Amino acid sequence: MRKLLICLATAILVVSLGIWCLGQELAENQVLKVASPDDDITGLDPFDFLGTSAEPMSRAIYEGLVRFNYGYVAVDKMEPALAESWEVSNDGLVWTFYLREGVQFHHGYGEFTAEDAKFSIDRLVEGNSRHAGDYATVAEIVVIDPYTLEFLLSEPNPFFLFTVGNFHGGSVVSKKAVEELGEGFRSMPVGTGPFEFKEWLSKEKVVLEGFDDYWRGEPILEGIEFIFMPDVNTRTLALESGQVDTATDVPDEEEWVQNMRDKGVIVDALGYDIPLLCHFNMTVEPLNDIRVRQALCYAISREDFVLFHGPSICKPQVSVLPPGMYASITEGIPPYEYDLEKARQLLSDAGYPNGFDLGTALSSVRDLYLDPLEIIQAQWAEIGVTFEINAVAHTEYHALIRQDLSPIVVYPGPRPTPDMIFTQYIHSDAIVGKETAITNFSHYGDVDCDGDGTIDSVDEYIELARSEVNTERQKALYAIAQLQTSLDVPVYPLRVLAAVQARQTWVDLGHVPYEGSYINGYAYTELTKILKH
Amino acid sequence: MLTYTVRRIAMVPIVLAIVVTIVFFAMRMVPGGPAYALLGSYASAEAVRQLEMELGLDRPIWEQYLTFLGDLVRGDLGTSIYNGRPVGPELMRAFPFTGALCLATIIWGVALGVPLGALTAIRRNSLWDYVGRVVSLVGLTVPPFYLAILLIVAFSLKLRIFPMIGGGELANPAEFLYHLFLPSLTLGIVMSAFVSRTVRAALLEVLSTDYVRTARSKGLREGTVLAKHAMRTALIPTVAFLGVYMTLLLGGAVVIEVVFSRTGWGRILVNAMKQRDYPVLQAGLMLFSAVVVAVNLIVDVIYTYIDPRIKYS
Numbered sequence: 001m002r003k004l005l006i007c008l009a010t011a012i013l014v015v016s017l018g019i020w021c022l023g024q025e026l027a028e029n030q031v032l033k034v035a036s037p038d039d040d041i042t043g044l045d046p047f048d049f050l051g052t053s054a055e056p057m058s059r060a061i062y063e064g065l066v067r068f069n070y071g072y073v074a075v076d077k078m079e080p081a082l083a084e085s086w087e088v089s090n091d092g093l094v095w096t097f098y099l100r101e102g103v104q105f106h107h108g109y110g111e112f113t114a115e116d117a118k119f120s121i122d123r124l125v126e127g128n129s130r131h132a133g134d135y136a137t138v139a140e141i142v143v144i145d146p147y148t149l150e151f152l153l154s155e156p157n158p159f160f161l162f163t164v165g166n167f168h169g170g171s172v173v174s175k176k177a178v179e180e181l182g183e184g185f186r187s188m189p190v191g192t193g194p195f196e197f198k199e200w201l202s203k204e205k206v207v208l209e210g211f212d213d214y215w216r217g218e219p220i221l222e223g224i225e226f227i228f229m230p231d232v233n234t235r236t237l238a239l240e241s242g243q244v245d246t247a248t249d250v251p252d253e254e255e256w257v258q259n260m261r262d263k264g265v266i267v268d269a270l271g272y273d274i275p276l277l278c279h280f281n282m283t284v285e286p287l288n289d290i291r292v293r294q295a296l297c298y299a300i301s302r303e304d305f306v307l308f309h310g311p312s313i314c315k316p317q318v319s320v321l322p323p324g325m326y327a328s329i330t331e332g333i334p335p336y337e338y339d340l341e342k343a344r345q346l347l348s349d350a351g352y353p354n355g356f357d358l359g360t361a362l363s364s365v366r367d368l369y370l371d372p373l374e375i376i377q378a379q380w381a382e383i384g385v386t387f388e389i390n391a392v393a394h395t396e397y398h399a400l401i402r403q404d405l406s407p408i409v410v411y412p413g414p415r416p417t418p419d420m421i422f423t424q425y426i427h428s429d430a431i432v433g434k435e436t437a438i439t440n441f442s443h444y445g446d447v448d449c450d451g452d453g454t455i456d457s458v459d460e461y462i463e464l465a466r467s468e469v470n471t472e473r474q475k476a477l478y479a480i481a482q483l484q485t486s487l488d489v490p491v492y493p494l495r496v497l498a499a500v501q502a503r504q505t506w507v508d509l510g511h512v513p514y515e516g517s518y519i520n521g522y523a524y525t526e527l528t529k530i531l532k533h
Numbered sequence: 534m535l536t537y538t539v540r541r542i543a544m545v546p547i548v549l550a551i552v553v554t555i556v557f558f559a560m561r562m563v564p565g566g567p568a569y570a571l572l573g574s575y576a577s578a579e580a581v582r583q584l585e586m587e588l589g590l591d592r593p594i595w596e597q598y599l600t601f602l603g604d605l606v607r608g609d610l611g612t613s614i615y616n617g618r619p620v621g622p623e624l625m626r627a628f629p630f631t632g633a634l635c636l637a638t639i640i641w642g643v644a645l646g647v648p649l650g651a652l653t654a655i656r657r658n659s660l661w662d663y664v665g666r667v668v669s670l671v672g673l674t675v676p677p678f679y680l681a682i683l684l685i686v687a688f689s690l691k692l693r694i695f696p697m698i699g700g701g702e703l704a705n706p707a708e709f710l711y712h713l714f715l716p717s718l719t720l721g722i723v724m725s726a727f728v729s730r731t732v733r734a735a736l737l738e739v740l741s742t743d744y745v746r747t748a749r750s751k752g753l754r755e756g757t758v759l760a761k762h763a764m765r766t767a768l769i770p771t772v773a774f775l776g777v778y779m780t781l782l783l784g785g786a787v788v789i790e791v792v793f794s795r796t797g798w799g800r801i802l803v804n805a806m807k808q809r810d811y812p813v814l815q816a817g818l819m820l821f822s823a824v825v826v827a828v829n830l831i832v833d834v835i836y837t838y839i840d841p842r843i844k845y846s
Contacts (some may be wrong), residue, residue, distance in 0.1 A: 397563030
């Protein structure tokens with residue numbers, strides 16, 4: 001009788017498990033179709049700048065020593081990947097990684113060892129790659145044995161783990177493959193990730209195949225097709241008709257998001273990734289006067305930006321560091337709340353009671369640049385401040401603004417760490433026109449912002465924070481830098497926009513929940529699957 | 534005739550040389566080089582300079598020009614700055630997609646446009662004429678990208694008959710044609726509007742000539758008059774129009790290739806322009822001009838066959 005009961009119980013268990021599995025049954029076709037937003041990619045070698053469309057491909061092909069905890073935005077939640085574990089010396093200068101054994105490279109390029117990891121970063125630095133700067137604090141990389149690797153740093157780097165993750169330069173390539181293929185590696189990438197490269201038809205698609213020997217286990221997906229679909233309407237219609245499974249860079253408009261959700265498409269508005277700063281060129285009259293800049297700030301209504309995109313995907317940005325980012329603060333930052341009376345008063349104090357004409361401001365023809373500039377143009381007209389907009393081709397725009405040709409520059413730029421934001425937009429080394437120029441359009445750090453006869457700058461705090469390992473002290477340094485910047489008004493933060501992307505209900509990413517990502521585009525892993533639909 | 538053709542062919546290299554020279558210098562005069570496009574938005578000035586050095590863009594412009602000409606003479610079209618791939622094979626791979634699109638468009642345009650034009654001319658000032666003219670007016674004014682989206686919504690989203698992504702595979706002709714249907718129909722509808730207007734105007738003119746009256750007065754049936762006498766003459770301007778339209782088609786193809794996510798010359802060229810990919814642009818425009826010259830030559834030759842009055846010397 002007892003045996004019978006046990007048998008019965010087992011049978012019930014098996015049947016219900018079966019039914020549960022049936023509900024989760026896989027679709028017959030396990031080739032995932034991804035709508036990529038660009039016309040093409042420039043290649044798949046992590047040595048180069050990859051861009052929006054290639055980043056998700058790169059993450060499927062390559063791995064780093066560590067990886068992001070997929071689905072979260074958190075620098076402090078890195079997971080083991082090619083390294084099983086790691087330790088850091090007390091002074092923060094020696095990082096030792098214990099590597100995983102038996103990891104295979106794609107296309108029969110052999111086993112991964114410490115040599116490959118060392119080579120992957122050495123080649124960036126020696127070849128002066130775009131990512132070389134991320135490794136400026138790395139003095140030497142020492143191979144202790146095939147499975148132990150040591151990084152000797154010249155100074156502590158609190159964001160070090162981030163640079164050996166599977167993003168940008170952290171992707172580990174096969175030394176043998178790079179040496180054999182040379183330039184050809186760009187279109188024949190070899191990594192250790194869950195998917196191996198199959199083909200790249202330019203202006204058409206990139207095809208990846210599941211890598212059977214992947215160390216975490218054979219991927220469920222047979223392959224991924226990244227289809228280049230530069231037209232946003234086509235991406236929308238392809239989603240609606242189910243001809244693609246996921247899409248990135250879809251319209252960042254509330255109406256679109258709602259409409260797609262009503263049609264049964266899952267839309268993820270992830271994190272608040274894309275900050276937007278209005279840079280005032282402080283070498284230009286009358287923007288050199290802090291009262292004028294403050295007046296312009298008071299005349300901007302951030303709420304209009306939020307309304308423009310919709311409150312579910314857009315939030316006001318008050319500090320240079322976007323909300324939600326490590327070390328971002330709002331307390332104590334003067335918000336310059338929308339107040340036209342105050343704006344007019346400040347303008348007349350500065351000697352412009354009826355406003356002034358700023359001349360011509362440059363914009364890219366892309367909406368991400370042009371829309372906010374048009375909003376500002378309308379808002380400033382209220383206090384008599386006018387300017388013309390000259391919208392030029394995107395490449396041309398990037399060249400022209402670096403020649404100091406626009407009195408204001410509205411620049412959207414997602415950067416993953418506070419250091420990158422400060423170093424690229426605020427530090428005086430980044431001032432356009434200099435040898436070391438990056439994207440400091442305001443000349444902050446080289447000019448007297450408030451008319452007290454001294455040069456104003458936060459360079460010192462940025463540099464100190466860069467190598468401060470104590471997180472409390474580091475946060476304090478960033479807080480000072482944020483406060484000082486907001487008082488000097490070289491830039492005015494406008495809004496942050498969520499990176500919007502969409503997927504079908506039948507796409508199981510294999511990692512839940514999805515709270516955000518540093519990089520635009522979903523992460524596809526060995527666990528990603530297409531459910532029956 | 535033969536000497537004329539030979540002379541025209543001999544002109545081709547000169548035309549191409551002029552085109553590549555203009556393209557070469559014009560491209561380099563526009564601000565923003567390929568380095569900015571490649572390095573992305575946070576490139577430092579130093580990185581831009583270094584990349585320009587690697588690409589040889591820091592050398593004097595005449596030196597760059599001579600190197601380019603030298604490579605060209607050796608048949609080397611260069612390597613794309615953007616994706617590092619040889620330009621020749623890339624353009625060759627995309628050629629069938631654009632070629633088929635243009636050809637299919639012309640077939641649609643003629644198949645839809647000539648009957649429509651003839652109908653509106655023969656039934657002049659009737660309901661047919663008004664409806665036909667309104668239809669062609671719509672074809673003239675609706676932007677191709679909008680028409681493309683309408684067709685996608687109808688055939689791809691609602692009816693789910695035709696695909697909207699990609700150009701299919703060359704190795705599989707059925708699939709290739711299947712993917713060609715909607716894009717070529719879009720451009721074909723636009724083109725048929727132009728064709729029908731040309732045919733209508735020409736046919737109206739011919740129908741009022743003496744020889745048509747003669748044909749009618751000798752008792753020929755109206756169908757014979759139209760088919761054998763009037764249409765043949767009326768089609769002459771249409772053929773001339775096709776030659777001109779071929780060059781416009783590539784412009785229209787860009788939009789269609791983007792909307793349908795197809796590969797093709799239009800998209801390659803526009804992307805190269807945006808990215809300042811000099812080698813692709815130079816080679817692409819040169820080959821494109823070669824195609825234009827060839828098409829015009831063919832049209833001229835066809836002309837002499839359908840219109841015996843024309844003699845080239």
